[in-house]
Amino acid sequence: MSEHITAMYARKNFGRLLDKTALLKESYVIERAGRPMAALTPIGETAVNADIAEEVAAALENLIKKMKGDKSKKLEKAIREARKAVSRIR
Numbered sequence: 001m002s003e004h005i006t007a008m009y010a011r012k013n014f015g016r017l018l019d020k021t022a023l024l025k026e027s028y029v030i031e032r033a034g035r036p037m038a039a040l041t042p043i044g045e046t047a048v049n050a051d052i053a054e055e056v057a058a059a060l061e062n063l064i065k066k067m068k069g070d071k072s073k074k075l076e077k078a079i080r081e082a083r084k085a086v087s088r089i090r
Helices: 007-012 014-024 043-066 070-089
Strands: 003-006 028-032 035-040
Touching: 003 007, 007 014, 007 028, 014 035, 043 070
Parallel strands: 003 028
Antiparallel strands: 028 035
16 A cells, blocks of 8 residues: 655655665555655556556557447446556556
């Protein structure tokens, strides 16, 4: 679970946050005006998340190719939206 912090707090405490991230494997979501803007995560987790995002994108693409018929239009739209969300993760 990531801790949510403000951009100002991150700026003022970047060295400490970097140490806690690297040494204690803590993650932070950095927010500005209450909206998530970035994340600070241990480097190993970043690589794992990128791999997972690629696998999910490939699985969604495969599912779209297999779908047929009028009943699948809503599902296809939902899958396309999920694929867009995954591409933003990468």
